[in-house]
């Protein structure tokens with residue numbers, strides 16, 4: 001038996017033993033995710049048990065080195081772990097901006113002290129992070145950000161406003177883009193800093209979305225003190241860190257379309273019924289078939305791109321392709337779900353709709369192609385960095 | 393399932409890339425077309441392909457092949473697609489070789505596989521009859537007659553039919569049109585009395601033929617595989633064919649795209665390079681994304697065939713559906729972004745559009761496979 005085969009058998013046995021049955025049910029909504037953090041309340045004992053089991057093996061961040069709370073896996077080993085998890089329908093033990101975004105950036109740009117301070121609590125789900133990038137005047141044109149960061153000798157003082165900060169009201173810490181120099185070109189003078197959301201002067205105000213929920217906030221900073229050792233990378237060169245982090249964010253958002261959910265065709269068949277073994281609406285049937293084949297091809301592309309990249313390496317501009325395609329595909333899928341559900345899908349407040357679960361999810365997917373850089377911005381990046389078209 | 397090419401495959405891809413670029417670039421297709429070549433392909437090129445091992449790429453070594461498998465065959469097909477190369481690779485090295493490998497007796501294998509691998513014979517699959525691909529709809533009949541059979545019917549879209557030394561004909565030995573059971577395969581010499589062949593040069597200037605079978609008398613040993621069970625062999629042949637046609641579509645679509653990107657980096661209007669216009673950039677970037685997904689689909693389908701995966705047939709059908717749509721989009725966007733010159737015979741982009749049109753139709757278009765996919769998944 002090859003080493004990898006043996007490894008696979010070990011992983012399989014461990015999962016069989018340690019993944020509680022409740023954690024093998026398909027995710028039905030946001031409420032099933034485990035975000036961790038200081039104030040986290042586990043949804044069930046099984047959720048807690050599953051997180052702790054994974055933390056003990058480093059499985060929340062399989063490719064991170066062991067000293068930072070990971071399992072030290074190669075990309076191949078990670079793929080095997082994910083495959084085995086998928087085989088039994090295991091949920092991800094921990095959803096975390098710390099894992100998806102901050103972690104890769106710290107691993108590349110952080111000092112040893114920064115890694116030791118911040119990575120293990122992320123891996124254990126103890127500290128929840130939020131992302132302070134966008135501002136009212138700096139969305140797609142992120143580099144035009146204006147949140148001010150002044151050098152006060154032994155510390156910095158931050159003043160300004162962020163917006164669309166997801167879960168800022170629930171997060172413990174923030175990784176934040178600030179301006180340390182305003183004299184040169186806009187990409188110069190940006191710095192990447194970390195601070196505790198409980199620092200005096202930080203205020204997060206939830207914004208209500210079209211889904212009726214309030215997962216993101218306007219975030220205000222008034223004379224917020226930030227310690228100097230919490231500057232990541234080189235001062236004024238934070239754009240490099242910011243961009244690198246974005247490639248990981250995009251990979252993650254693009255890949256999310258792959259989650260363990262019921263196939264569209266099953267949902268449609270349950271709702272519309274079959275006639276002669278075929279979905280009762282032949283027009284919708286064709287679109288559903290096409291969407292499922294597209295999803296298969298896309299999932300294979302995610303797997304292929306990961307297999308091509310070395311362990312821990314970023315996919316570079318291809319993360320924009322995955323982000324663009326995955327999110328547009330996910331939106332299309334939810335449009336078809338709504339088509340299939342008919343007026344039942346429109347119920348907003350009722351028991352049978354679990355308070356508008358489908359309608360709210362459908363609306364939430366509209367943000368997929370906006371968050372982390374819009375589809376148009378991703379297409380610009382592909383044009384410039386992959387196709388090398390002039391003026392892009 | 394391998395999602396990344398191994399060393400041997402990378403080497404083969406590079407070899408095939410150089411080979412077709414050098415020996416069979418698009419201008420060779422133009423020459424065949426403009427000189428009204430009787431064969432519709434270059435026999436010298438085919439002999440060289442056989443020497444390179446391409447003709448026997450899915451044939452075992454005992455029968456003179458190199459047995460490299462379908463991922464490898466796909467790499468060759470992809471390069472043919474990039475150059476619009478006209479060769480009997482699909483008809484002979486894939487469809488016929490798979491039919492004989494899967495359905496043939498020891499004698500049939502010994503006779504035909506060796507010849508195919510050596511580039512000594514051209515063979516064609518005569519399956520489709522109506523305007524659309526519909527294997528179960530086979531209406532051509534083969535009645536028992538003496539110790540042999542008598543065939544009647546007409547076949548269409550027989551790739552390389554007019555140059556074939558032997559035909560593999562699907563005919564009904566029992567059951568009715570629409571039945572999956574009751575179809576049998578026969579190996580027939582096209583010079584047999586009652587066989588008439590009409591070459592139908594297609595829109596892409598590649599070979600195809602219509603074949604009429606009028607009381608064609610053949611021996612019992614012409615049967616390929618079990619009586620009435622032809623569909624079992626045929627399913628394997630069609631999966632292989634779909635996977636390989638998908639690979640050729642990947643090549644053709646990718647090259648049409650590459651030509652288009654090159655063009656929009658050169659052409660100027662309004663004092664700018666047209667590739668600076670975001671309307672074109674975004675469409676090109678969308679196409680890039682689709683082609684990446686198309687590439688994964690082909691690779692997964694062909695490696696499933698090589699691995700004997702139970703889902704291989706489904707994956708090949710899915711890949712054929714995906715590639716049919718994506719390559720078509722690549723050619724349509726290609727012509728549009730070329731503007732007026734895209735409509736001229738002089739530019740290659742139109743030739744790509746024509747070739748892709750034919751390939752996407754072959755062995756079932758996207759609609760056909762979407763329907764099959766839905767059926768197989770009970771919806």
Ligand SMILES: Cc1cc2nc3c(=O)[nH]c(=O)nc-3n(C[C@H](O)[C@H](O)[C@H](O)COP(=O)(O)OP(=O)(O)OC[C@H]3O[C@@H](n4cnc5c(N)ncnc54)[C@H](O)[C@@H]3O)c2cc1C
Nearest residue numbers: 131132133134139140164165166367370371372373374376
């Ligand atoms: C659900 C959700 C969660 C989010 N979470 C966070 C978070 O946690 N932290 C954070 O910092 N931010 C977050 N964001 C903000 C997100 O990154 C921005 O909304 C996004 O970058 C777009 O910026 P904008 O909203 O200012 O839109 P704009 O930049 O004003 O864009 C408006 C429209 O113009 C188009 N456009 C803009 N520039 C171009 C161009 N050059 N070419 C073509 N079209 C263009 C856009 O594509 C879009 O269609 C989140 C957003 C959403 C929807």
